[in-house]
Amino acid sequence: MTPRKKRRLMLLLAGLAFLGGAAALVLTAFQDNIVFFYSPTDLATKEVRADQRLRIGGLVLEGSVIKDGKTVRFKVTDLTKSVDVVFTGILPDLFREGQGVVAEGRFANGLFTASDVLAKHDEKYMPPEVADALKKSGQWQGQETAKPQGQMK
Amino acid sequence: MIAEAGHFALALALFVALAQGVLGLYGAQRGDKAIMGAASGAGVALMLLTCLALASLTYSYVISDFSLVNVATNSHSAKPMLYKISGVWGNHEGSLMLWVTILAVFGAAVVLSGRNLPPHLKARVIGVQGLVALSFLAFILFTSNPFERLARPPLDGNGLNPLLQDPGLAFHPPFLYLGYVGFSIAFSFAIAALIEGRVDAAWARWVRPWTLAAWVFLTLGIGLGSWWAYYELGWGGWWYWDPVENASFMPWLAGTALLHSAIVVEKRDALKSWTILLAILTFSLSLLGTFLVRSGVITSVHSFASDPGRGLFILAMLTAVAGGSLMLYAIRAPSLKAGGLFAPVSREGGLMFNNLIMSTAAGSVLLGTLYPLFVDALGGGKVSVGPPFFNSVFIPLMIPMIAAMAVGPMLTWKRGDLVGVLLRLKFVLAASLVFAGLVWISTGGRIGDLAAIGGMALAAWLFFGSLWELGERALLFKAPWAEASKRLRQIPLAAWGMTVAHAGVALVIVGIVGSSTWMEEHIQNMKIGETVRLRDADVKLDSAQEVPGPNYNALQGNFVFSRDGKEFLRLSPERRQYRMPPRPTTETAIQSTFLGDYYTVISDPAPGGGYVTRFYWQPMIPWLWTGILVMTLGGLISLFDRRHRVGVPQGKRRP
Numbered sequence: 001m002t003p004r005k006k007r008r009l010m011l012l013l014a015g016l017a018f019l020g021g022a023a024a025l026v027l028t029a030f031q032d033n034i035v036f037f038y039s040p041t042d043l044a045t046k047e048v049r050a051d052q053r054l055r056i057g058g059l060v061l062e063g064s065v066i067k068d069g070k071t072v073r074f075k076v077t078d079l080t081k082s083v084d085v086v087f088t089g090i091l092p093d094l095f096r097e098g099q100g101v102v103a104e105g106r107f108a109n110g111l112f113t114a115s116d117v118l119a120k121h122d123e124k125y126m127p128p129e130v131a132d133a134l135k136k137s138g139q140w141q142g143q144e145t146a147k148p149q150g151q152m153k
Numbered sequence: 154m155i156a157e158a159g160h161f162a163l164a165l166a167l168f169v170a171l172a173q174g175v176l177g178l179y180g181a182q183r184g185d186k187a188i189m190g191a192a193s194g195a196g197v198a199l200m201l202l203t204c205l206a207l208a209s210l211t212y213s214y215v216i217s218d219f220s221l222v223n224v225a226t227n228s229h230s231a232k233p234m235l236y237k238i239s240g241v242w243g244n245h246e247g248s249l250m251l252w253v254t255i256l257a258v259f260g261a262a263v264v265l266s267g268r269n270l271p272p273h274l275k276a277r278v279i280g281v282q283g284l285v286a287l288s289f290l291a292f293i294l295f296t297s298n299p300f301e302r303l304a305r306p307p308l309d310g311n312g313l314n315p316l317l318q319d320p321g322l323a324f325h326p327p328f329l330y331l332g333y334v335g336f337s338i339a340f341s342f343a344i345a346a347l348i349e350g351r352v353d354a355a356w357a358r359w360v361r362p363w364t365l366a367a368w369v370f371l372t373l374g375i376g377l378g379s380w381w382a383y384y385e386l387g388w389g390g391w392w393y394w395d396p397v398e399n400a401s402f403m404p405w406l407a408g409t410a411l412l413h414s415a416i417v418v419e420k421r422d423a424l425k426s427w428t429i430l431l432a433i434l435t436f437s438l439s440l441l442g443t444f445l446v447r448s449g450v451i452t453s454v455h456s457f458a459s460d461p462g463r464g465l466f467i468l469a470m471l472t473a474v475a476g477g478s479l480m481l482y483a484i485r486a487p488s489l490k491a492g493g494l495f496a497p498v499s500r501e502g503g504l505m506f507n508n509l510i511m512s513t514a515a516g517s518v519l520l521g522t523l524y525p526l527f528v529d530a531l532g533g534g535k536v537s538v539g540p541p542f543f544n545s546v547f548i549p550l551m552i553p554m555i556a557a558m559a560v561g562p563m564l565t566w567k568r569g570d571l572v573g574v575l576l577r578l579k580f581v582l583a584a585s586l587v588f589a590g591l592v593w594i595s596t597g598g599r600i601g602d603l604a605a606i607g608g609m610a611l612a613a614w615l616f617f618g619s620l621w622e623l624g625e626r627a628l629l630f631k632a633p634w635a636e637a638s639k640r641l642r643q644i645p646l647a648a649w650g651m652t653v654a655h656a657g658v659a660l661v662i663v664g665i666v667g668s669s670t671w672m673e674e675h676i677q678n679m680k681i682g683e684t685v686r687l688r689d690a691d692v693k694l695d696s697a698q699e700v701p702g703p704n705y706n707a708l709q710g711n712f713v714f715s716r717d718g719k720e721f722l723r724l725s726p727e728r729r730q731y732r733m734p735p736r737p738t739t740e741t742a743i744q745s746t747f748l749g750d751y752y753t754v755i756s757d758p759a760p761g762g763g764y765v766t767r768f769y770w771q772p773m774i775p776w777l778w779t780g781i782l783v784m785t786l787g788g789l790i791s792l793f794d795r796r797h798r799v800g801v802p803q804g805k806r807r808p
Binding site: 003004007010011014015018019021022025026028029030032033034035036037055067068069070088089090091092093094104132 | 316387388491494495497505509510513516517520521524534535536537538539541542545546549550676677678736737738739754756759760761763765767
């Protein structure tokens with residue numbers, strides 16, 4: 001083998017080793033860290049392990065928000081089913097009744113304990129998951145026709 | 154009228170860009186000096202026209218001309234002047250105007266500064282640059298026209314999202330764009346080189362300063378965005394691995410790799426086709442970033458409402474740019490002559506190692522960012538990939554990289570002596586271990602912190618190692634001081650830049666490790682006069698009152714910090730209710746100290762007369778921001794290296 005070929009082979013092997021290592025890292029990380037999205041209807045019909053992290057999304061049910069100091073309870077609905085959510089902490093600025101919301105946490109015994117309630121920078125925005133959840137439950141009212149408006153970060 | 158003039162200038166720019174692209178490429182092919190000269194002229198004209206268009210849009214914002222849709226939806230007459238101007242790029246249409254203007258300015262800079270470039274290469278670079286500008290101008294004119302008029306102008310505008318009314322964010326998009334667009338120059342050079350079938354040291358000398366400048370801007374832009382998220386959003390973090398953040402981080406990773414591989418091309422005439430590939434990928438990732446942000450295909454906490462039609466246009470553009478250039482690469486790259494040989498353990502090998510890790514990292518971030526799209530497209534349901542994924546991939550990748558960063562610069566070109574270098578670094582190793590030990594003892598010596606202590610040792614290894622390399626170059630501990638200081642002055646600025654930038658990375662690591670390990674968070678319902686313990690301080694809610702602002706009303710809380718009964722700090726965070734658009738925002742109050750930040754947030758009054766408050770102790774966070782600035786400074790120092798300015802070393806030097 002010429003030195004040039006040898007070097008090529010060496011680089012190729014190093015590259016492959018890296019790719020393999022990275023793939024292994026990525027795959028194990030995916031296994032543990034993927035968070036699935038559930039609509040309130042999904043939660044009512046599907047089996048969910050109590051230790052599994054998941055995201056839920058829908059609208060904050062009007063009149064359901066109860067603030068007790070730093071702990072907040074509210075219901076997230078896709079207008080077919082709703083789920084009780086409890087969250088401790090300061091809610092994002094744009095959290096409001098009747099608005100779309102995405103929360104991440106765990107679901108056990110009919111109660112969703114949220115560790116994160118995702119902040120939205122734009123109140124006209126509807127998370128695609130929430131829009132889909134509403135479409136699935138047949139309650140979508142076509143906010144798509146609202147004038148699109150880009151907001152730069 | 155002014156807006157129409159801007160619109161007209163923009164339409165004219167479209168044709169000028171077309172001419173620039175065609176004339177540049179055709180002229181170079183024909184070898185016709187006159188045609189190539191015309192392309193250069195078009196490059197300058199394009200800059201003037203886009204500047205004119207941007208200026209007229211800015212003017213419309215400044216005088217609050219609400220007959221423009223864009224101004225009416227994004228501005229308000231009662232907004233402070235700074236945010237009227239930054240509002241220009243605070244929205245989709247305006248930010249694209251800024252993008253294309255920067256692109257044209259960079260293109261003109263190549264025209265004006267490239268006198269000693271080979272004329273063919275220069276014409277081709279300008280031509281490619283013109284084609285990129287053409288696609289963006291078409292995008293603006295056909296899908297996102299900022300000069301659209303309203304038949305019935307409103308009395309006042311909708312106002313700018315108050316979260317964006319902030320000095321940090323006023324300058325974040327321009328810097329980010331300067332970075333993204335800067336990489337377009339490296340891209341144009343790569344395409345031109347592929348057409349010519351020639352890459353040499355002179356080529357790399359041209360590409361390096363542009364890449365470096367883009368990298369400096371991008372680093373600063375990402376830093377500003379992260380800083381803004383930290384103090385403005387009030388959630389206590391500074392990076393969420395959100396798709397929009399990743400969108401800017403991927404080109405940064407690829408650009409960092411490009412920066413390093415271009416050195417090998419320049420110094421050793423090796424890794425040529427790899428460098429070309431990196432230049433293409435870096436710019437493609439910049440375009441992909443724009444696509445991700447603008448199309449809204451991925452749920453992001455930043456979540457911009459957006460238009461799928463626009464996303465489709467950018468996707469088509471991305472496919473054309475990435476697909477077309479990769480095809481060209483596949484056809485032409487084999488004809489590039491392979492250059493110098495090197496052993497795996499050598500300076501080139503070290504830079505190669507950096508490249509492997511950086512591109513692997515960029516690839517993993519890309520995979521994690523796009524994974525929800527794939528899964529959804531394959532019918533696997535809605536998933537999200539969050540910080541835990543990125544952390545568990547990214548951290549193991551970075552550890553060997555940082556360990557190698559101290560070693561690489563000390564290896565010689567072609568064939569290095571790893572054992573010898575490690576022996577030379579024995580004091581550095583000892584110092585890092587001592588530093589890590591001190592950190593461990595001072596934080597309480599918990600076994601659970603050992604991983605973080607390892608991170609601290611790594612940061613110290615890199616910091617001391619970088620300084621040691623500089624010291625050895627100057628014979629700082631061997632020769633007498635006079636000799637050493639003379640040598641120190643003779644070290645090229647590029648080498649200084651590297652040392653400073655690498656030391657900056659070390660500071661950033663200290664900030665990341667410290668803040669993620671020893672952060673304290675307290676959320677509570679407080680009544681006036683109540684006290685909470687935060688790290689070493691007692692924090693008392695002294696009072697809370699309504700405070701009026703220029704375009705908002707605020708609830709202000711006054712917190713008194715005391716240590717052993719002695720007051721040492723007052724912080725007054727606010728909860729603002731903006732009038733237009735009517736929206737609440739959180740204004741944190743932060744006091745930075747050498748070891749960390751005291752961070753306070755106040756929220757709505759709770760029932761029963763209290764306020765929900767949130768306190769953080771954010772250790773080492775100031776080191777993070779300092780580190781980013783130091784990295785940028787390193788880039789700047791390197792940029793001022795005479796060898797970069799002169800361009801082609803063999804050419805005649807001007808006095």
